[in-house]
Amino acid sequence: MFELSQSFYFEAAHTLRRNVDDATEAAGSRRIHGHTYQAEVTVCGQRDPATGMVLDLALLRAVVARVRTTLDHHFLDEIEGLGVPTLENLCLYIHRSLAAAVPGVTQVSVWRESSGDRCTYRPDRSSTAGGPR
Numbered sequence: 001m002f003e004l005s006q007s008f009y010f011e012a013a014h015t016l017r018r019n020v021d022d023a024t025e026a027a028g029s030r031r032i033h034g035h036t037y038q039a040e041v042t043v044c045g046q047r048d049p050a051t052g053m054v055l056d057l058a059l060l061r062a063v064v065a066r067v068r069t070t071l072d073h074h075f076l077d078e079i080e081g082l083g084v085p086t087l088e089n090l091c092l093y094i095h096r097s098l099a100a101a102v103p104g105v106t107q108v109s110v111w112r113e114s115s116g117d118r119c120t121y122r123p124d125r126s127s128t129a130g131g132p133r
Helices: 026-030 057-071 087-099
Strands: 002-014 033-045 105-112 117-121
Touching: 002 057, 033 057, 033 087, 057 087, 087 105, 087 117
Parallel strands: none
Antiparallel strands: 002 033, 033 105, 105 117
C-alpha cells in the first residue's frame, strides 16, 4: 500500500459565532478576520504495475488546484456547502470536493501555522474502498 500526498495553502476570511464566554476570545471570532490555511490531501492505494503510480500526481494537483480556487481569497461564510467555517468543516468540504475525481482519499488535514491549530479527517475506509490500485 502506498500513500501520496499533496499540500496546498489558501488565504481566506470568515466569522465564527461561538457559544463560549469572552474569556476565550469569542468576541474577536465574531468579527470578520482572516487566516492563512495549510492543507494536505492523502491518497492511498496500490501502484498500477503498468504505470508504476497509485495516481498520476498531475491529476491530483489539478483537482486540488480547482478546490483551492473555491477557497483562496474568499469569504468562507459564503461558500456553498461549507457550513460554519470551522477546521472540521473545511476538511469535510475539501474531501467532498475531491472524492468524485480522486478516489482513494484517505485523509485531509487543515491547519493554521500561526495559531498551531490542526484538524485531520479520515473518512470511513468503506467510503474509500474503491480507490486507485
